[in-house]
Amino acid sequence: MITVSSARKNYGDFLALDDVELEIPSGSLTALLGPSGSGKSTLLRAIAGLETLDAGVVCIAGVDVSREPPQRRGIGFVFQHYAAFRHMTVRDNVAFGLTIRRRPKAEVRRKVDELLEIVGLDGLQHRYPAQLSGGQRQRMALARALAVDPQVLLLDEPFGALDATVRADLRQWLRRLHDEVHVTTVLVTHDQQEALDVADRIAVLNKGRIEQVGDPVSLYERPANDFVMSFLGSVARLAGHLVRPHDIVLDRDLAVVQRDDARAPSSPGVVSAAIERVVRLGFEVRVELRANTGERFAAQITRAEADRQRFVAGETVHARATRPLDATDTDPSLAI
Amino acid sequence: MTTAIQHREDLTVSSSPPARPAGADPAPPGRRLRAPGRALGVGVVGLWLSVIVLLPLAALTVASLEQGLAGSWEAVTSPAALAALRTTLLVSAVVALVNSVMGTLIAWVLVRDHFPGQPIINALIDLPFALPTIVASIVLLSLYGPNSPIGVQLNATRWGLIVALAFVTLPFVVRSVQPVLIELEREVEEAAASLGASASTTFRRVVLPTLAPAIISGTGLAFARAVGEYGSVVLIGGNLPRETQVVSQYIQQQIEIDRPVNAAAVSVALLSVSFLTLFVLRLWGSRSQRRQERTS
Ligand SMILES: Nc1ncnc2c1ncn2[C@@H]1O[C@H](COP(=O)(O)OP(=O)(O)OP(=O)(O)O)[C@@H](O)[C@H]1O
């Protein structure tokens, strides 16, 4: 378990971490999610000891490591740009942490072989980092970090430098790896898709503060405030309420739209709106509308629904949110 | 473990295609188009090097053989010539070694530390390049000469030679290491630290090997420059035969006493030694360089 309490970090008079409290349970895969400059890397580096806090305490496995250098925190760290040792082969890179600990050669060999197999680089052990693709380099960096049996694995945007397909593959792979290895993992990302995809817990950061911590579903369904809501997915403003675009029903028939009231009784009223544009995005369809109050919003409907209704730009339809998502600050289980 | 390994198979397959640039196909048509351009490049470089380096060297070699191979051999192996060669190589080797350490240290301080006046120090490094070397000699003589204000007299000693040569060769290692050090990501050192390496281990096993090609190449240049140096040693060295007389001074002396063939022969010997040293260092440096930049 990692505990961060009252963490504060200033760069000059800029407050990068503002009284951060965070608990990361053992064996979890926690994502630190937030926009650029929100302090994610600063927090992660403070846990690693690569950055010193101005105030606050970091405990790893119950031990206060606030004064310990990174060498003595039992961590593994993976950087966005791989930080490979370019003059060493893949094997020597992975073996580095063990070699400097003067572990017996046979043990090093066995451990490195095992790790190379886990990360899928067996057969490439004699290559140099320059001879690997970005994804392979990052898997090498991961193996290198895991070689020293860290208590916690810290990843700072590990897939940020890779293209979209490789990134998606690697995060699936990381999730499976985590299910095998079970090392407490903290993953920094600014990509909400990535966080929702791999993490079992997400901590949302904004301007050096933690806005909300929770599992992906509760964060998405019950965001603690407007920031979390709009950061975790797209939102539309309908009759003064924030809603997810896929939670809007559209129909030409007012009765159909109203009929759903029984299912979502607390939902705001029906809005009539003119369709400005219909955009097909593969399996879903985005309908851009302008309410008669002048407010613009977008609804997301399925392709089947779109085929059935055949909306065209210019016509007027009725819209209603089936599931208003306004900030639930009242829910104590989500507030921090 | 098994699942991870199984999944890895499909991952490897799906992740490698986008990682390979499209232009890496074997023998793309563009390669043939480049051939005339390459020939032109090689031609221009060859011509230029011939005019300014190779032909003069050939002429010099021919001149040195005017009295036959035996004559040149005798000229080179005469006790005075040998002594001058020995002094030059010894002093240059010491200077090159000192430079490799001090130059790296200076580059480190200039890149990694921040202190007031740093830009001035940084600009100062190039000064030995800008000064006529005879001025260097005068400057050093005023501090370490017979009227030394600090009571250190190095004139007409090998220490004097070393100080003078260290002065003129100062920029080589500094300026070749500096850009590599700037390029070296801090994250690489942080990665080593996170893996448990102490600062000194990180320096020895991670930083130094990365800097090695630059240090070697800078040291080679410093050595070559020291071997060929004349102006800066002319005053402070004292030109004592067998003691502080360097090859360049010996050659000058041979010309003054009208023995141009001897001068040419010793020059060729000096050239051969310098070339061999540079060649070996370059080979060594580029081997460790290639390891880091090799592409598949
Ligand atoms: N060494 C530094 N000196 C001054 N300011 C810094 C330094 N490091 C970070 N900051 C500032 O602290 C804030 C938080 O930085 P941090 O790197 O933690 O952001 P981040 O959430 O990781 O962003 P990104 O997604 O862009 O990496 C930023 O506004 C940044 O400008």
Ligand SMILES: [Mg+2]
């Ligand atoms: Mg960051």
